[in-house]
Amino acid sequence: MKNQKAFFVDVNRCVGCYTCAMACKNTYQVEPGIAWRNLQSVEDPSFPHRDLAFYSLACNHCEKPACAAACPEKAIYKREKDGAVVIDIDKCTGEKKCITECPYGVPKFNQKTAQAEKCHMCYARQDAGKQPGCVQSCPTGALTLVNLAEKKEGAVSFPPGFKKTDIGPSTRFRLAKVPRIVRRNS
Amino acid sequence: MNDTQELQQLEALRDFFIARNEVQLAAAYAALNMAVSFDLPSVNDWEALEFSFNRLFIGPMAPFAPFFASVYLEPEPQVMGKSTLITRQIFEMLGLQSPWQESLPDDHLSLELDACIRLLTIRQAHSSPEVEDLWNYFLQEHLAQWLPSWFKRVRAAENLPAAILITIDVLAAWLAEKIDSLKSTDRRLAHNE
Amino acid sequence: MEKLKQKQMEKTLACNHSRRRFLQGxxxxGVLATMPSGLLQPLLVEAKDLLNEAEYQIFRNACPRNCYDTCSIKSFVKDGVLQxxxxxxxxxxxxxxxxxxxxxxxxxxxxxxRIKYPMKQIGRGSGNWKRISWDEALETISSKILEIKAKDDNLLGLGLTKYSGNFGITHYGVEGMMSSLGYTTRFVGTPCWPAGIxxxxYDTGSMWCNDPEDMVHSKYIIVWGANPAFCSVHTMKYIYEARERGAKVVVIDPLLTQTAAKADLYLQVAAGEDGALALGMARHLVDKQLVDREFVTRYALGYAEFEAYLKKNITVTWAAEKTGIPAxxxxxxxxEFARADxxxxxxGYGMQRHVNGGANVRAIDALVAMTGNIGKTGGGARYGHLQTWGFNYHAMIQDKPAGSKGWLGKGGPMGEFHGASGDQQAKYRDRTVNINKIAQxxxxTNDPPVRMLWVACKNVLSQDFDTNKIKRAFEKLELIVAVDLFFNPTVEQADIVLPxxxxxxxxxxxxxxxxxWLSLNEQAVKPLYETKTDIDIAAALSKKMNAKQPGSCTFPQEIDSKQWMEKEFNQGIYDLFGIDSWQQLRQGPVKAKLKSASxxxxxFLTPSTKYEFRSELAAANGHAALPEYKAGRKAYGPLRLLTPHSKFSLHSQFQNLDWMHDFNNEPFVYLHPQTAKSRGIKEGQLVRVFNKIGELSMKAKLTDNVPTxxxxxxxxWFGRKNNFNVNTLVDDESSDxxxxKTGAPGVAIHDQFADIAKA
Known part of the structure; x- marks a missing residue:
């Protein structure tokens, strides 16, 4: 895809403050129990300290979205303009195929609407010239929206703990550095 | 149940759920007793009933079963949701508005019951297909969408006083009857076509 | 209903024009004329026009919580509802x-x-609540106030405890309400930051930090006992920017915090030994001749004595022993610190919540001063400031009713944000007691005892210290009035709650x-239910008091909260922020026209106008004149208990919301795997944490972020079936x-000890 926008998650800047996750709920008044964006703690020898490094994750707006391929109603489409993967709520009949097929567990089932829902990259906000709610609210500049074609220094596609697939998730990451740690002599 | 009885019942229920204290609760309950065809369970301790009523619906603790439609209709339990606005628009179509606009969500149960009373009065006096459509919509797409969830929540309360349970039952029976009669109307219409 | 008909009806409902056409029909x-009356009222003509499909109305708001960041907010309102x-x-x-x-x-x-109505509890803590009118609530309250006055011949039996639940300037109207009633008992001081203030x-004659935005110019940043990654997320971007421009970032903290994880270097200091570390560094600078001689001779007082103290009493080896950090x-x-410029x-406020917290801050100030970093862009000993707080405090300053009697002793109410008291010359004063020892x-307090307690902007039973003792103390009170948004543990114990x-x-x-920055906070939506603002409550109480006993309360009886907000502004504020009127703030927040360096x-604002390494004022107040080492609190249990701020709440605020529970739904105790192992505790296991004043149970999480x-x-926590509260285990020991400056010493929140065992 020529025009693919992507979330760039700078794990080295991220302080795990959950602002992005709550900003998403604020923007769409997302139901309790459902989060379109959430944080995953990095549990890996690359950062061996508990709950101090995070991946901020929402939909990866894949090159070949498994959700779209699985949907029997063809309710999920990928926008030409920016590559955002969007559920057409008028078409979704709540068959949950997208939910079972997405390797990243992105679409969530809303019991009240009996439909699937997920991050749509705030395409309407973007069309209106605004940043996605999560990106605008990130206080440290750790979460940005970039053109995938643009090369970011140190960017990786599959950091430790993020599932490797061949469907082309667009999210890119920069890994966290561990400080030099001087512990007390005890 | 005749039309007058029906209106009396709804008025009593309306007043019960907007009561501010035990005196008003008792008065509304007495009115309800007059409007139903059986004896309601008697209440010995109205103060205790008021405490329970407040725990269930008012506060100051997070109420167990708030009686605002949007708490049940919105994708998430909140007040002042989209459904609150729809209720306000229905009131507006009837030339009405809540005296507590903005300070009390329009979809408070008692305000909605009040709107039902007005709509039923209009239907009795001078119905039209437009009025019927509005009534059907309010009943089926609004009241019937949230009240059953609220009934369920109330019935799940621990130590639910019999007097509160019976008011819920009366309201539930009324709703069921209305839905039934609409369905039979729909069936008749379908048959005629 | 048929889908098609339903859609049609939804269209009708959504369209002004269609709704009006229906109504005209x-x-x-003529049917409407015969409608019975009920709750709903005839629609006003203007109201019909209010409902349109216009774009959002945008309002200016500000987050008033006790937080460094005090964010400027834009609120998007549609149909009278905040979206x-x-x-x-x-x-x-x-x-x-x-x-x-x-x-x-x-x-x-x-x-x-939310709490929607005034209510009274029949039997404190019983959960049996009656809804009452504002009139009845104020009737009960005013009767009690008059009864106290009649019984004691003064109003000292009425106590106020209020702190930082809402820092909006008009909320000082609560203090104003108290003053307007007479001389009362005030719980003064602050649990937050007084030792450092x-x-x-003592050192500079003020508390005045550089603009945090100028940190981008720093070449070396030590974040000492602060955790901005949790508590000031908006400052992190300046630290990052400084680093991108070549600065080194060091975090000194007993805990490997989220901020420490972002540093170049993390030093795990022994809790409360920050002063030893600073003095050890200072001694080394003396030895290495890395002292800024110009600053210490021209701009400072008492440096020579400080240097002599260091040479006589401090060595790096000693500091290494005390702090655990290798020499x-x-x-x-x-x-590195001295050579960076x-x-x-x-x-941070955390590092002064110790019995030696003030002494530790003075030692660190000295380190910054002797390296000549005070008065420089990108430099400074940053703690906090009150430079932009010069409002009129119109809501706060009220006259006493004629003939009021009060306290004849020393003192008078103080607070960190204002020096105004209104009646400095008066014979009588308010009686002041320590906010941090509310229970004790x-x-x-007797003669007269505190009979009635007014709680505003505060959740005493979550936030104050030694929860069990507070519950016992509350039994002595005759009437507790709590003003709040949610049913927290203090409201649970109140007699009357005002929404x-x-x-x-x-x-x-x-x-x-x-x-x-300065932000306007506009009313974006009308108050819901029967809620009232703090100053509306004061006005309503005044009306009631004067009806019962004319002249018993001087607070204006009719107020307009917007006008009262306007009355807080003065030319000084306008000049400082470069605006002509407050209306300009509707275009957005503005920043003070100050130099970036304090x-x-x-x-300096000290008696000598110099930076005072030797402070006679400190000596006169019973402290060492020099920034000397002061030992910490003796341990009263095997493990130190640290209870800092969470990123998910501001104390008990926000934590109760269901959205927050989506990300944080359970409290834990965190401990080092070695400590856990020695007690047979495994990850996720239910444990008890206990000390001399209380006990709590929760699940354990093992991590080397915490020292052994x-x-x-x-x-x-409150609500959602969780009343976990760390202050059950935090006693009310004072800091030094x-x-x-604030009327009462702080609290040694981080000088607490406990043990842990499997539940």
């Missing part, structure tokens, strides 16, 4: 984004859990004690300083 039939909030883009500090708490505001406003006042690290840190230290003060508003239903103005001309000799727990 009804009017034509969502955003950070204001006009403030370079807020920069368009809020935090996890700020983004939950729509949820707080419209939570079905005093320390900085070589201390030497390297000192040298400019270099800065951010002194209630138990000990109050969120920032979105109120008019006020907000500034920060950290950054230099004390830019190196003139400590336990870590966060804050207090705080009484000088």
């Amino acid at each position: 009804l009017l034509a039939t 969502y909030v955003e950070g204001a883009t006009e403030s370079s500090f807020t920069a368009g984004g809020l935090c996890v708490k700020g983004n939950s505001y729509a949820r707080q406003l419209y939570s079905p859990d 005093d320390a900085q006042n 070589a690290e201390i030497r390297q840190l000192a040298e 400019p270099a800065t230290i951010w002194i 003060e209630i138990l000990d 109050t508003v969120t920032p979105f239903e109120d008019w006020t103005v907000n500034v920060s004690y950290w950054h230099y 004390f830019p001309d190196r003139k 000799d400590a336990l870590l727990m966060y804050e207090s 300083m705080g009484a000088f």
Whole structure:
């Protein structure tokens, strides 16, 4: 895809403050129990300290979205303009195929609407010239929206703990550095 | 149940759920007793009933079963949701508005019951297909969408006083009857076509 | 209903024109004229026009919580309903984004859990509540006040405890309400930062930090006992920017915090030994001749004595023993800090919550001063400031009723944000007691005792210390009135609860004690239910008091909260912020026209106008004149208990919201795997944490972020079936300083000890 926008998650800047996750709920008044964006703690020898490094994750707006391929109603489409993967709520009949097929567990089932829902990259906000709610609210500049074609220094596609697939998730990451740690002599 | 009885019942229920204290609760309950065809369970301790009523619906603790439609209709339990606005628009179509606009969500149960009373009065006096459509919509797409969830929540309360349970039952029976009669109307219409 | 008909009806409902056409049809039939009356009222003509499909109305708000960041908010309102909030883009500090708490505001406003009506409890703690009218609530309250006055011949039996639940300037109307009734008992001081305030006042005659935005110019940043990654997320971007420009970032903290994880170097200091570390570094600078001689001779007082103290009493080896940090690290840190220009230290509030907290802050101030980093852009001993708080405090300053009698002793109410008291010359005073020892003060105060307690902007039973003792003390009170938004543990124990508003239903103005911005807070939606603002409550009480006993309360009886917000402004504020009127704030927040460095001309507000290494004021107040080492509290249990701030709440605020529970739904105790192993505790296991004043149970999480000799727990919870509260285990031991500027010493929150065992 020529025009693919992507979330760039700078794990080295991220302080795990959950602002992005709550900003998403604020923007769409997302139901309790459902989060379109959430944080995953990095549990890996690359950062061996508990709950101090995070991946901020929402939909990866894949090159070949498994959700779209699985949907029997063809309710999920990928926008030409920016590559955002969007559920057409008028078409979704709540068959949950997208939910079972997405390797990243992105679409969530809303019991009240009996439909699937997920991050749509705030395409309407973007069309209106605004940043996605999560990106605008990130206080440290750790979460940005970039053109995938643009090369970011140190960017990786599959950091430790993020599932490797061949469907082309667009999210890119920069890994966290561990400080030099001087512990007390005890 | 005749039309007058029906209106009396709804008025009593309306007043019960907007009561501010035990005196008003008792008065509304007495009115309800007059409007139903059986004896309601008697209440010995109205103060205790008021405490329970407040725990269930008012506060100051997070109420167990708030009686605002949007708490049940919105994708998430909140007040002042989209459904609150729809209720306000229905009131507006009837030339009405809540005296507590903005300070009390329009979809408070008692305000909605009040709107039902007005709509039923209009239907009795001078119905039209437009009025019927509005009534059907309010009943089926609004009241019937949230009240059953609220009934369920109330019935799940621990130590639910019999007097509160019976008011819920009366309201539930009324709703069921209305839905039934609409369905039979729909069936008749379908048959005629 | 048929799908098609339903859609049609939804279209009709959504369209003004269609709704009106329907109504016109009804009017034509005449049926409306015969409708019975009920709750709903005839629609006003203007109201019909209010409902349109216009775009959002945008309002200006500010987050008034006790937080460094005090964010400027833009609120998006449609049909009279707040739809969502955003950070204001006009403030370079807020920069368009809020935090996890700020983004939950729509949820707080419209939570079905809010307190909606005035209510009274029949039997404290019974859960048996009656809804009452405002009139009845005020009748009960005013009768009690008059009864106290009649019984005691004064109003000292009426106590106020209020702190930082809402820092909007008009909320000082609560203090004003008390003053307007007479001389009362005030719980004064602050649990937050008083030891450090005093320390900085001894050293510099003020507390005045550089603009945090100038940290981008720093070449060396030490974040000492602060955790901005949790508590000031908007400052992190300046630290990052400084690093990108070549600065080194060092975090000194007993815990490997989220901020430490972002540093170049983390030093795990022994809790409470920060002073030893600073003095060890200072001694090394003397030895290495890395002292800024110009600063210490021209702009400072008593440096020679301080140097003599260091040479006589302090060595790097001693500091290494005290702090646990190897001597070589201390030497390297000192040298790097002294050689960087400019270099800065951010002194956190956590590191002064110790019995030696004030002394520790003075030692760190000295380190910054002797390296010549005070008065420099990108430098400074950053703690906080009150430079932008010069409002009129119109709501606060009220006259006493004629003939009021009060306290004849020393003192008078103080607070960190204002020096105004209104009646300095009066014979009588308010009786002041220590806010941080609320339980002990209630138990000990007699003649007359505190009979009635007014609680505003505060959740005593979550936030104050020694929860079990507070419950015992409350039994002595005859009437407890709590003003709040949610049913927290204090409301649970109140006799009367008065429902109050969120920032979105109120008019006020907000500034920060950290950054230099000023924000307007507009009323974006009308107060919900029967809620009232703090000043509306004061006006209503005054009306009631005067009806019962004319002249018994001087507070104006009719107020307009917008006008009262306007009355807080003065020319000084306008000049400082470069605006002509407050209306300009509707275009967005503005920043003070101050130099980025505090004390830019190196003139200090001390008696000597110099930086005072030797402070006679400190000596006169019973402290060492020099920034000397002061030992910490003796351990009263095997493990140190650290209870810092969480990122998900501001104390007990926000934590109760269901949205927050999506990300944080259970409190834990965090401990080192070794400590756990020695007690047979495994990850996720239910444990008990206990000490001499209380006990708590929760699940354990094992992590080397915590030292082996400590336990870590966060804050207090309420609602959603969880009344976890760390203050059950935190006693009310005072810190060394705080009484000088805030009226009472602080609390040694981090000098607490406990043990842990499997449940």
